[in-house]
Amino acid sequence: MSNNQLIDIKNLSFPELTKMLAGLGKETFRAKQIVKWIYGRGVVSFDEMTDLSKGLREDLKQRFSISDWTPEVVETSKDGTRKYLYRLNDQETVESVRIPMDGKDTLCISTQVGCAMQCQFCLTGTFGLTRNLEASEIVNQVCASLKDGPLHNIVLMGMGEPLHNLDNVIKALEILYLDDGCGYGARRVTLSTSGLVPQMFELAKRIKVGLAVSLNATTDELRDQLMPINKKYPLAELMKACKDIPLEPRQRITFEYILIGGVNDTRTDAKRLVKLLHGLRAKVNLISFNEHPESDFKRPSASAVDEFQRYLLDRDIVAIKRASKGQDISAACGQLKGKLEKREL
Numbered sequence: 001m002s003n004n005q006l007i008d009i010k011n012l013s014f015p016e017l018t019k020m021l022a023g024l025g026k027e028t029f030r031a032k033q034i035v036k037w038i039y040g041r042g043v044v045s046f047d048e049m050t051d052l053s054k055g056l057r058e059d060l061k062q063r064f065s066i067s068d069w070t071p072e073v074v075e076t077s078k079d080g081t082r083k084y085l086y087r088l089n090d091q092e093t094v095e096s097v098r099i100p101m102d103g104k105d106t107l108c109i110s111t112q113v114g115c116a117m118q119c120q121f122c123l124t125g126t127f128g129l130t131r132n133l134e135a136s137e138i139v140n141q142v143c144a145s146l147k148d149g150p151l152h153n154i155v156l157m158g159m160g161e162p163l164h165n166l167d168n169v170i171k172a173l174e175i176l177y178l179d180d181g182c183g184y185g186a187r188r189v190t191l192s193t194s195g196l197v198p199q200m201f202e203l204a205k206r207i208k209v210g211l212a213v214s215l216n217a218t219t220d221e222l223r224d225q226l227m228p229i230n231k232k233y234p235l236a237e238l239m240k241a242c243k244d245i246p247l248e249p250r251q252r253i254t255f256e257y258i259l260i261g262g263v264n265d266t267r268t269d270a271k272r273l274v275k276l277l278h279g280l281r282a283k284v285n286l287i288s289f290n291e292h293p294e295s296d297f298k299r300p301s302a303s304a305v306d307e308f309q310r311y312l313l314d315r316d317i318v319a320i321k322r323a324s325k326g327q328d329i330s331a332a333c334g335q336l337k338g339k340l341e342k343r344e345l
């Protein structure tokens with residue numbers, strides 16, 4: 001999607017862009033203008049940056065390209081959810097999902113091609129990790145979807161473990177936060193991790209972002225099976241990290257809990273979850289497992305979900321049932337493959 005001889009300017013953080021301009025002997029305040037053109041106005045040619053001198057535009061053109069993504073496939077669900085598939089320069093593919101929520105759309109973006117974490121309930125995990133996405137490849141999912149209208153929230157919950165690609169993810173967040181560009185504040189962006197403990201601390205040290213932890217089990221025995229990363233960072237270590245990580249005054253950690261019928265949806269599980277969350281500023285998202293042919297796991301019964309939620313609410317734990325959107329286009333949680341569906345599009 002970009003000219004290979006040139007550097008994609010969307011891979012530069014603001015400090016890098018400023019430094020590059022200084023290196024060219026240009027005024028560094030031009031960086032703000034460039035950011036405004038690229039991310040604020042969606043311009044994809046230096047020629048359109050009319051408040052830059054012709055000389056600077058030529059210099060930029062000699063060194064940089066501006067990548068501009070168009071999805072190869074867009075599928076729209078009957079509930080309005082849209083799944084975008086993008087083909088990358090090396091022919092790999094990634095997906096993003098745009099989820100309408102009361103007129104305020106959320107975009108779920110990917111951070112890797114595939115994933116190394118092998119969570120048993122997730123299709124992405126079954127393919128293994130192919131490669132990390134570059135910062136520009138993370139940012140471009142947002143830029144491309146913005147052409148379909150404004151996005152209220154961004155969630156890093158698509159393909160990949162964001163903390164397994166920490167440097168590029170942080171750079172992408174810095175770019176998305178730029179006031180003169182997309183202008184997303186940290187409160188509108190949430191990053192979900194399977195629980196890479198050292199990287200969780202590193203993230204908190206380097207950038208502000210909403211944190212979600214994909215929990216899904218309340219014993220090490222079950223979590224080891226569902227999420228092999230638990231063998232490296234077991235529950236006690238993960239929950240201690242959640243307590244120790246500094247939070248903003250009103251910030252809570254979101255715990256995602258995919259309810260799987262007969263696996264982790266009993267009252268005993270709910271009881272253990274309450275115990276695990278004791279002393280934490282937490283909220284829980286309850287997501288019913290989406291059945292698919294590649295998995296033997298079952299969807300929980302509606303009554304099991306209701307009872308699980310009630311148990312948490314009665315103990316003053318914020319617990320929200322998340323409706324799985326986009327199931328008819330395999331855009332729901334854990335269904336992203338980065339591959340074209342077999343059916344006719």
Ligand code: SF4
Pocket residue numbers: 115116117118119122123124125126158159160161193194214
């Ligand atoms: S749930 Fe997330 S971390 Fe786990 S395999 Fe899937 S993409 Fe990777």
